[in-house]
Amino acid sequence: MTTDTEITQALKQLHSQCQTRQLATVDAAGQPDASYAPYVRVAGNYYIFVSQLAAHTQNLLTQKQASIMLIQAEQDAKNLFARMRYTCACEVADVARTEPLFNEMIESMQERFGGVIELLTSLGDFHLLQLSPVSGRLVTGFGKAYEMEKDELLDFFG
Template sequence: MNAQIDELENVQIELTALRRSFSTLQLATVNPLGEPDASYAAYVEHDGNYYVFISELASHTCNLLHNRRASVLFIENEAEADHLLARKRLSYQCAAERVERNRDEFDQVLEQFAFRFGNLIDTLRGLRDFHLFRLTPVRGLYVAGFAKAYAMDADDLGRLRHLRDRGHQRVADDTGAN
């Protein structure tokens, strides 16, 4: 049992290091026609949530204004991967909510954006078409390689669960043998 706990603690450390190595996240949203839309955005993490400060000129902003569901992805750089078919990746299904400009949360998070991304944030802050969205993870998946997939359930996003119950299965060949 201790070996399994140690394994999950090491995976958690690896997952955290992967996530913190990025300044941007891949963002999947849904447009008003129900079609998927993939993009990316700079982000900051605050109180376990991911925040993006994005313009209405970008389709993902309009999508989030109309549909409060999104997915974020952090994926290992191709050049650093042991194998391109097994890149380490972390994804979260998120609930998105626009943070109003008159809230303390808005000011706190924008200060973090300015610290992380520089003075350009002060200029963008004055543009009314920019909106701050809080992306709250509701469940997640971390893939550390072949047969190394871990789920994070809505009831405890900090607890990893190895997906051993859904292992790889061979495809039968033409003779019917496995």
């Protein structure tokens, strides 16, 4: 039986190993799109800085929802059919450049990703999006899947 402590450790391990998240979005016609984006996680939310020219950004801005995933690196997995992974359904909000939160998250991104963020911030087509988890699922191996609702996610991440 897996304890809350083991689940918390697995979630933190994935977050520490991954600097990008896989994104699954859909457009207005229901056509799916798979992509990725670098992220920072603050207070239980994920923040991505993405170009309006990208299909996933358009989908996120119009549909206001996404599924995101962190997954164990292939070379670290004992079995490729049972890679540790965390997926969550998220609500999406566009953070305006005039909001204090925008500057706070850009600073966090600069700390994590370096000078490229300054360049991207100078481009007017980039949006800071807040992805707020609604529910999540952690898979740590065969037959080891753990469903989590929003309140539980906050408990696990502290």
